[in-house]
Amino acid sequence: METTDVFKALADPTRRAVFERLAGGPRNATELRDGLAISQPAMSQHIAVLRGAGLIAEARAGRHVNYSLDPKGLAPLRDWLLRYSAFWPGRLENLRDLLKEMDQ
């Protein structure tokens, strides 16, 4: 799984809305569209992108397909956040030190 895919998938406001909706529990495509001004084909596209990024999983239940979050898909995002949460404080300390050494 490429990190890029996750970020691209979540860069779109509609897909973020879908993703957030699924955080509340599994939904089918109709339930996902509820209240969003979006056509069925457009929703299918968004779902395909989210699935492609490994962010959501699907499970068939009779006539319906239920979608749910796939927690594994969030790992790259979490890794990025953790890495830079550790990276910047140290670099900003370096910056502080440098500022003391620099001439006015």
Place this chain on the structure above:
Amino acid sequence: MTTSPDNDGLAFDCEVEAPPEKVFRALTVPAFVERWLKPGAAIEAEVVEATPETVRWRWREIGEPEGFVTFSLTPTESGGTMLRLVHVRTQPALQPTAANRNDITMMLAA
């Protein structure tokens, strides 16, 4: 220093004793940036915007989508600077991803 998860990335706030003009130089002069950022082989930072209040870098890292690091510089009453750093991973509205890499004003490491 405080850290906060931003909607699009990470934000850090810290106060430094140096005035904004000096901080500005530390963020835009390649030799200075090199000294405190130590970008290493996997990271490239390039200045894409530089005003007295805002310095913005394009951030490239191997295996990651392009990002931006934006520094906001605000003078404090004591002659120092309130520095806010916001690191976001992508900025879709701004990305033609064209091969205009020769427009670079500053490039760190490779």
